[in-house]
Amino acid sequence: MIKSLRKLARKYRFKYRATENQFVFVANNTDGEPTDWITLDKTNLMFHHTWRLSMAGNTDQLNLWFYQTRKDLTPKKIVSFIKSLSTILNYNIKVYNVIDPEDWQEIAKVNDCYDDVRYTMGEESCCMVDMWRCKTHAKRPCGVDKCECVEVTA
DSSP, X not given: OHHHHHHHHHHTTOEEEEOSSEEEEEEEOTTSOEEEEEEEEOSSOSSTTOEEEEESOOTXXXXXXXXXXXXXXXXXXXXXXXXXXXXXXXXXXXXXXXXXXXXXXXXXXXXXXXXXXXXXXXXXXXGSTTTXXXXXXXXXXXXXXXXXXXXXXX
């Protein structure tokens, strides 16, 4: 899995840190400082075969603001990155989990990100309220399901 994550990071020009038990996607914040964006951790797990997906915050909370710092990341590239990461993890991550609404509006040049299916990835806004709940590929109609494959922490 680490090899696939490295390849993904290189494809989308993200810096990363990798060990046997941890992989971190790193992006520069608006001050040009490397900042941990998405962390996958395999230590201290409830289920020995899982990766814990932890994110310190979205692109606003981490001051990453991709519309300023990563002008190369188009909506299509971001969705492709998220889908590829989801496939590698066998876990259904959504764009709204990791990209701030205002950041997306600037990137995609839309007035309301929640009206943009690329941001919501097909989910109704009522199902997005609890965005940290585990969502899997085999999901219920509202997109929420229980999953023991990846533990998500906010």
